[in-house]
Amino acid sequence: MSKPAWLLLVIAALIFSYYARPFYDFSWVVMSRIRDAVTTRLGAPMLRQERQQVLDSADGQAREMDAYLQGLRDAQSLDRTLAALDFSSTDNYVLSTKAMRARFQESLRYPPPGYLDAITGKVADEPAGEDGIATYRRLEIPVLPGVHAIGYYMRPRNAGARDKLPLVIAAAGRGGIPEPTADGKLPIVQHDSKDFAWEALRRGYAVWLPTFAHFAFGSNDYRDRLAVNAWESGTSLPAIEIAKVVKALDVLTQRDDIDPQRVAMIGHSYGGFYTLYTSALEPRIRVAAVSAYLNDRAKVLDASAPGGFLDWRYPDSLTLWRDPAVVALVAPRPLLFIAGNQDQLFPIEGARRTAPEAARVYKQLGIGERFEFSEFVARHDFNGAAALDFVDKYMGRGAGSPK
Template identity: 25%
Template sequence: MVKKLCKHRWYLFFFALLLSTLKVEGQNNNFVSPEVETARTDGYEKQLENYLRHYLVEEYEERAEKAWNRDYSSPDALKRSVEPNRRRWEKVLSPPKLVKSGTIKRKPYPLREIQAEWLELPLGMLSAEAILAFPDGASEQKKVPIIIVQHGIGSTPESPFSPGPYHEYAKGLLNAGFAVLLPLNLRSIERRNNVERFARLAGTSLPGIELARLQHLLDIVLADSRIEPDKVGMWGVSLGGMATMFWMPLESRIKVGVVSAWFNERRNKMVVPDERYSSFSPREEHAFFTGWLSEFSDYDIVSLIAPRPLMIQHGKKDGIAHWPQVVEEYDKSIVHYQKLKMPERIELNLHEGGHEAIVDEGVRFMNTWLKENDL
């Protein structure tokens, strides 16, 4: 009986000690009041924020000047001189090494009057999926250029055939004689946030994964006898514009780009909150990539695309940016082409609208560089 009581008291003693420890932990040992502790932690957070913001914004120009050593003596010289930056950009996206694990599956996928196909290419545990459609008359005897048409975060591969902000621009491209490839990428902020967390843990990124999927699709699609494989363009809207900017530096088969509703003064957009434009933080954590602003503001990324033709589309009513800052970033971007004596290869389509594609201008640009001129 005595032994049982002693054992019981020991249990009570250890339980009381545990409660006491938890209570002390929660009260910070009663050495500091909650008000003082909160003020101290708020201050430390502000120090960290100011330190990182200073690095990302104020120190950017000096850091980038050391990181880039561009040679504008010829287009090939520029490409060679930025190759170290291109490799570092590849590390930002870190696309995984995916392997084709089966043959591509095709099935009819009519979109009202448009006779399209749904493609699915197995890549191990993943697959690459897309809509593929050809203009009337495309054949082995009448090959056509192809445009990668990339949808935004709130839409689907079908959306560029629809009205609204896309203004049926995929249909406009078909009518102009282009084939269109519309990859399926992950939709919605919440889903991209979720997957991007896992991707970072795995040392990759969601844009990197989606680039690898596209590249495998291109391997198959560009072998189609109806397509001119050396005449490939890409036109993305919103997050699809991000894909165009992100992927062109790493995929040389894309010869011409149109970026709608994405191009920005990147440091301000990502780091400096402002009532004149929306911010990704804190809701859209999927949009923050390790090392992005080490040396890759948008005008620097453009130098990884040059001398390939590039059109930037931005609406003055588009809340993603304060449009005068977009103009300033574009003015820095055009310098790359001016120094190559090719200023006609880059355009800013600054319009009075909002977050949308401007079809006629984009189609004209693709016609100019994929049909009328040799690149």
Template identity: 25%
Template sequence: MIDELRPLYSLEKAYEVLTPVYRFDLNSSEEFGRWKSGFRAKLIELLGGFPEKVELKPEVVQRVHLKGYTREKVLYRTAPYVVASAYMLVPDDIKGRVPAVLALCGHGYGNKDIVGINEDGTDRDSPRPLPQGYHRDFALELVKRGMVVMAPEIMGFGERREVEDEEKGPYASSCRRASFYAMMLGKTLIGMRVWDAIRAVDYLEQRDEVDSSRIGCMGISGGGMVSLFTAALEDRIKAAVVSGYLCTFKGSILSVRHCEDNYIPGILKYGEMYDIACLVAPRPMLIESGTDDPIFPVDAADYAYDKVKKAYDLLGVPYNLVRDRFKGGHHISGRISYDWLHSALSK
């Protein structure tokens, strides 16, 4: 077959010769501030911009005490015409203010799957050696370590779906229609999700139990995407765990079938995924990558990690970038990340 007959051929060639405007190619740490400011502004623009802040008006609509912590369900407003929901996990016997973590789920049946709630709304049975599913109840692992955990329902998942998608069952998302609708309006679903996460930080700062100087985030897959972009754009995130996501757009999003929520029009003209990750520097970040992850291939993840490492090296904090390259697939590892995040937020 003649290569030029393939629709992707010219696009692949365009990628090969592309020099992104904000490619991280700095020679001194003094350049970092200007690069970061310019890239952040452009990235927010590409995400569709952020709306005005509205009053959160939080309301606790459910509270239940469980073994070692209290779980609350909270409703709050993030933007005009937008109400978000989240589970709050608050450890028992808190003394003073403690670190807090945004726990961000990926595709599935929503935030219930990371706080120990089954699809039907019942609490899981007694703890098992390894929870089923790729989320591994990671929000519970974080609250066990004495941190307040906020698990927002991601827009398009769980109870934040369209009625027709709810009727298809708990695992059907509203990503497709929401993503295309947003793009036609000059927005992106990922931008709307990141804004929700930023407003979640605003809410955490209002909680009496939370030390607002020690807020982190952790996410897997689509939640890893939100974790990475939020940390890249929000300095109040003091440490981040990105699981099952950091890769290259070329090696993953453009090479493997992915949900529509992953796409940002025009992003490659300005930076690759690893350039976005460089915006997190010099703050602590841990990357989890499964060697057998089928949708974020480890070879491309290795390449991306090496690129991000250059930013941390340049800024003189190589120890603030950590990698758990574990033998496994597309799931939370946790063998390093839970304790690492607690330690990073306790300094």
């Protein structure tokens, strides 16, 4: 064979060897498996266990760990939380919550990365229409790099352009989107006492109606994926959503037509969660009304499907931060909890057990009247009239805000 022919043969063999590498690797794996199987069969027998023994051992370890974790949850009582607070006066109490609030922020990974950086983006503020009750503007507010707080700013139609109105932040839950009207569009506000904005507008409040990431077309698990992605990235989904409410409040309280000293927040279900948690972190919210959220949080989470309410399962959520402990960070500001006595998601029994614990904080401060728990005949519903009655009581248009 001539030299050029040999050279071509060598080159062809090298090319074949390169592309046949996966085949060689696979063959090596197969031969290794065969070798291990033969060695195991022919070698001297070693320690053996019945399969059931192995399963029982693993199950026993799982039960031990479960009991240990349950013990950690049970050991953290409200008494231990309150022992670190100074109840000698409301001023001293507020000062003593500083370290506790910092620990709460740490658990939530709040504020999210990038929040404290200067946000130079411009607020998009566009008219969205008007009707017989209000004028509406759609705002898009930069909060984090590439992340915006989006919602509707509403003012009663009969309010003067220069009137400095008190502000109500109205937080809807996952079921907060109303049914489409005949034209296929979703009404932003409805003439209904269960609506999150109508009752407030009717009573003369300006309203901020934020949009939360509760829904996405074509995907039922995207919120859980967001929750996991947030933990993996050093923050939490609640931290991001709360930051959006707080940044919107920064912008809205700079307006000439808003009284920054009179801000309330009301919310239902998931919106109730955000109302309680945002009020705990943001002292500019002077009054809060929470509907269909306060409960025995451990029982709610344990009863949900594995991983249910994933964004509520942040570190220490059932050791340090059950609902009464979060309430302690809202005090001494007025706080109302409303619950339907037939709530199918958060059973009324859990709310009835938890409300007295939350009320203890206010009673120890000598301001027990500022905490209210109210039941009404309903399922997982919102009672806008009751929420606004409470807001009126402490922050009505003619009333000063509580100190």
